[in-house]
Amino acid sequence: xxxxxxxxxxxxxxxxxxxxxxxxxxxxxxxxxxxxxxxxxxxxxxxxxxxxxxxxxxxxxxxxxxxxxxxxxxxxxxxxxxxxxxxxxxxxxxxxxxxxxxxxxxxxxxxxxxxxxxxxxxxxxxxxxxxxxxxxxxxxxxxxxxxxxxxxxxxxxxxxxxxxxxxxxxxxxxxxxxxxxxxxxxxxxxxxxxxxxxxxxxxxxxxxxxxxxxxxxxxxxxxxxxxxxxxxxxxxxxxxxxxxxxxxxxxxxxxxxxxxxxxxxxxxxxxxxxxxxxxxxxxxxxxxxxxxxxxxxxxxxxxxxxxxxxxxxxxxxxxxxxxxxxxxxxxxxxxxxxxxxxxxxxxxxxxxxxxxxxxxxxxxxxxxxxxxxxxxxxxxxxxxxxxxxxxxxxxxxxxxxxxxxxxxxxxxxxxxxxxxxxxxxxxxxxxxxxxxxxxxxxxxxxxxxxxxxxxxxxxxxxxxxxxxxxxxxxxxxxxxxxxxxxxxxxxxxxxxxxxxxxxxxxxxxxxxxxxxxxxxxxxxxxxxxxxxxxxxxxxxxxxxxxxxxxxxxxxxxxxxxxxxxxxxxxxxxxxxxxxxxxxxxxxxxxxxxxxxxxxxxxxxxxxxxxxxxxxxxxxxxxxxxxxxxxxxxxxxxxxxxxxxx
Ligand code: GDP
Ligand code: MG
Numbered sequence: 070x071x072x073x074x075x076x077x078x079x080x081x082x083x084x085x086x087x088x089x090x091x092x093x094x095x096x097x098x099x100x101x102x103x104x105x106x107x108x109x110x111x112x113x114x115x116x117x118x119x120x121x122x123x124x125x126x127x128x129x130x131x132x133x134x135x136x137x138x139x140x141x142x143x144x145x146x147x148x149x150x151x152x153x154x155x156x157x158x159x160x161x162x163x164x165x166x167x168x169x170x171x172x173x174x175x176x177x178x179x180x181x182x183x184x185x186x187x188x189x190x191x192x193x194x195x196x197x198x199x200x201x202x203x204x205x206x207x208x209x210x211x212x213x214x215x216x217x218x219x220x221x222x223x224x225x226x227x228x229x230x231x232x233x234x235x236x237x238x239x240x241x242x243x244x245x246x247x248x249x250x251x252x253x254x255x256x257x258x259x260x261x262x263x264x265x266x267x268x269x270x271x272x273x274x275x276x277x278x279x280x281x282x283x284x285x286x287x288x289x290x291x292x293x294x295x296x297x298x299x300x301x302x303x304x305x306x307x308x309x310x311x312x313x314x315x316x317x318x319x320x321x322x323x324x325x326x327x328x329x330x331x332x333x334x335x336x337x338x339x340x341x342x343x344x345x346x347x348x349x350x351x352x353x354x355x356x357x358x359x360x361x362x363x364x365x366x367x368x369x370x371x372x373x374x375x376x377x378x379x380x381x382x383x384x385x386x387x388x389x390x391x392x393x394x395x396x397x398x399x400x401x402x403x404x405x406x407x408x409x410x411x412x413x414x415x416x417x418x419x420x421x422x423x424x425x426x427x428x429x430x431x432x433x434x435x436x437x438x439x440x441x442x443x444x445x446x447x448x449x450x451x452x453x454x455x456x457x458x459x460x461x462x463x464x465x466x467x468x469x470x471x472x473x474x475x476x477x478x479x480x481x482x483x484x485x486x487x488x489x490x491x492x493x494x495x496x497x498x499x500x501x502x503x504x505x506x507x508x509x510x511x512x513x514x515x516x517x518x519x520x521x522x523x524x525x526x527x528x529x530x531x532x533x534x535x536x537x538x539x540x541x542x543x544x545x546x547x548x549x550x551x552x553x554x555x556x557x558x559x560x561x562x563x564x565x566x567x568x569x570x571x572x573x574x575x576x577x578x579x580x581x582x583x584x585x586x587x588x589x590x591x592x593x594x595x596x597x598x599x600x601x602x603x604x605x606x607x608x609x610x611x612x613x614x615x616x617x618x619x620x621x622x623x624x625x626x627x628x629x630x631x632x633x634x635x636x637x638x639x640x641x642x643x644x645x646x647x648x649x650x651x652x653x654x655x656x657x658x659x660x661x662x663x664x665x666x667x668x669x670x671x672x673x674x675x676x677x678x679x680x681x682x683x684x685x686x687x688x689x690x691x692x693x694x695x696x697x698x699x700x701x702x703x704x705x706x707x708x709x710x711x712x713x714x
Contacts, residue, residue: 085380085381085384085385086222086223086224086377086380086381086384088384089103089104089105089224089384090143090224103259103387103391104259104260104261104380104383104384104387104391105141105224105225105226105254105259105260105261105380106223106224106225106226106260106261106262106263106376106379106380107225107226107228107251107254107255107260107261107262107263108120108225108226108227108228108263108265109228109231109251109254109255109262109263109264109265109277109280109281110230110231110264110265110266110275110277111230111231111232111266111267111270111275111276111277112230112231112232113230113267114230114265114266114267114275114277114296115265115267115294115296115297115329116136116227116230116265117135117136117227118296118329118330119265119294119296119327119329119369119372120142120225120227121329121330121341122327122329122330122341122344122345122369123144123221123223123225123369123372123373123376124142124144124215124220124221125185125217125219125220125341126154126185126188126215127185127186127188127189128140128188128189128192128227135230136196136227136228136229136230137196137199137200137204137205137206137207137229138158138195138196138199138200138206138207138208138209138210138211138229139208139209139210139211139226139227139228139250139254140192140210140211140212140213140226140227140228141210141211141212141213141224141225141226141227142213142215142223142224142225142226142227143212143213143214143215143223143224144215144220144221144222144223144224144225145214145215145216145217145220145222146217146218146219146220146221146222147216147217147218147220148218149218150216150217150218151183152183152185152215152216152217153181153182153183153215153216153217154181154182154183154185154187154188154191154213154214154215154216155179155180155181155212155213155214156179156180156181156182156191156192156195156211156212156213156214157177157178157179157180157211157212157214158177158178158195158198158199158209158210158211158212159176159177159178159209159210160176160177160178160198178195178198180195188213192211192213195211196211199211203238204236204237204238204239204243205239205240206229206243206246206247206250208250208253210226221373221374221376221377222377223373223376223377223380224380225263225376226254228250228251228254229247229250229251230247231244231247231248231251231276231277231280232244232247233276248280251280252280252284255280255281255284255285256284258290259383259387260290261290261291261292261322261376261379261380261383262281262284262285262290262291262292263292263294263376264277264278264281264291264292264293264294265277265293265294265296266278266293266294266295266296267295267296267297267300268295268296268297268298268300268301268309268326269297269300269301269302272295272309272312272317273312273317273318278293278318281293282318287321288318288319288320288321288322289321289322290321290322290383291320291322292320292322292323292324292325292375292376292379293318293320293323293324293325294324294325294326294327294372295309295312295313295324295325295326295327296326296327296328296329297328297329297331298326298327298328298351298355298358299328299331299351300331306356306357306358307357310357310358312324313326313361313366322379323366324366325366325367325368325371325372325375326352326358326361326366326367327348327367327368327369327372328347328348328351328352328368329344329348329369330344334347345368345369345370348368348369349368352367352368395677398673398677399674399677399678402670402673402674402677403674405666405670406667406670406671406674412535412659412663412664412667413654413657413659417653417654420653420654420657421648421653423657424647424648424653424656424657425648427532427533427536427539428644428645428647428648430532431528431529431532431533431543431644432641432644432645434528434531434532435525435528435637435640435641436637436641438524438525438528438637439633439634439637443528449520449521449524449633452520453517453520453625453629453633456513456516456517456520457513457624457625459513460509460510460513460621460624460625461621463509464506464617464620464621465617467502467505467506467617468610468613468614468617469502469613470606470610471498471605471606471609471610471613472606474495474498474605474606474609481494490605495605495608495609496572498609499572499609499612499613499616500569500570500572502613503566503569503570503613503616504566504569504570506566506620507562507563507566510562510565510566510620510624511559511562513624513628514555514558514559514562514628514632515555517628517629517632518551518555518632521551521632521633521636522547522548522551525547525636525640526544526547529543529544529547535659535660535663536656536657536658536659536660537658537659537660538655538656538657538658539647539656539657542647542656543644546640546643546644547636547640550636550639550640550643551632551636554631554632554635554636554639555631555632557631557635558627558628558631558632561627561631562624562627565620565623565627569616569620572612574612574615578615579611579612579615580592582611582612582614582615583607583608583611586607586610586611586614587604587607
């Protein structure tokens, strides 16, 4: 490629491409999509030939899938240097190393060379390493940077050719795999899709064009290249021209026809330079396609100019959006970093102090939880109240009318004369009825225990998010304490029911309830008279009502006392005992993913802030940050009409 082609291009082009390359080289594409050109097409449509003609270098060629990994070609026009190439990719490390060194499963491989003929060999070797020898594909990107005085300023990504039928050794779904890989690149708004279609096929129905249409239905960021015009079937020229003239599938960026070296010319060692001459004369002498030259719709030279301009336009348009995205990402990363920053200090004293602080914070949270001040998603006390209400409802449901007592007393009559009452019998009736409440009371205890443990667990994970040893130690403590407390509470409940075996209440209380039930007034003196009325039904009801009222409050009080109040107290003291443990660092060991995450986030932070330093190297070059760029000379934001060139 000769320099004169680009002489008319503004000097401002390189900085834009450099900016994006710089962003890419700090790895920012891991965080957001960068403007790029992706080359897609069916197998043997001429993709490599076009890239070759653009870059002046021989790329791996052959039959079958030759491009098996995305290959990023960064072409740089650098005046006064010797031809030089740098190939980089992330070397796969074996599984053994990967497990030992969990944070970096990849090592960057970098190969520099100064001999154009080595490109093919080196790219092929990198592909073999990433995608395996043979015919498989891989998503891993290979980057080939080429610097030369006669190079166009472009960055493009070559993708595997679309294929339908697997060849020997290829998985059945190779077609799908390739399409998925292609989609990954072309569906991004930041990508200009370069679709390569041979003239000697049914252009409108090509798979590549269809895929591009799918992701870019309005044809805003798709540019089509028609190859092999020399192989066109006689008589179909007009059909092809209709397409180039944008009359069949309209594309805003339009069509360009190129003629590259055919197999014969390659075999005859025709140089790319000579091939370029031959291309010019082919179009000049072509009856139908001649006029495409005047319209700048033919030749590789024309394509190079157009692509460079397109890429720069695209970058300019993407800048405001890019800036916005970087800002957002930066904010998120900083916030996440804050979450896992402030790890424990290395020195023992510092670590101890850190542990005290952490444990104190935990104790405060537990205290807040216990006193009902901790307002979390589902507050503890709301849950407890709901369960206690259920208990009350259950008690209410067990009240009965004790209707058949007269009958019962006759059935169980002992030696007493007819009409005399047996107090023991009535006592038994009440005892049996009350005893039935014990099982539900124990159930209540267990339900409350689960609720409280869940709440404690939440506080533990919140307070010790990054410290698994502390988390485990304290959860152990909580479970142990709760177990002891559960036993205590169970014992206390059992005792309560044993006490309830003795039928007892204060006379005034009994009279008060009796009054409420019968709507009659009694005095203590009158009561024996009441007994003679044989209205035992009401007397039983009144007593049971008293039991219900007693237990309705008693149980919740007991359960909360043992399971919450005492547990919280014991836990607070117990937790502080951890400070006596000799191995503070052991206690504070972080979750393995936290330090990794922190490292990763710091790296991201560096990437996202890198452009600030890198892009400002040339005074009037483009910048991603800084408000002066927004909507200013960089033109309207993406999606505006300016894109319709
Ligand atoms: P890819 O599989 O899409 O990369 O296609 P290639 O670039 O490897 O091209 C496939 C074949 O078509 C090769 O033999 C090329 O020489 C040939 N070819 C590419 N472009 C042209 C062209 O414009 N004219 C002719 N006659 N052959 C071409
Ligand atoms: Mg190829």
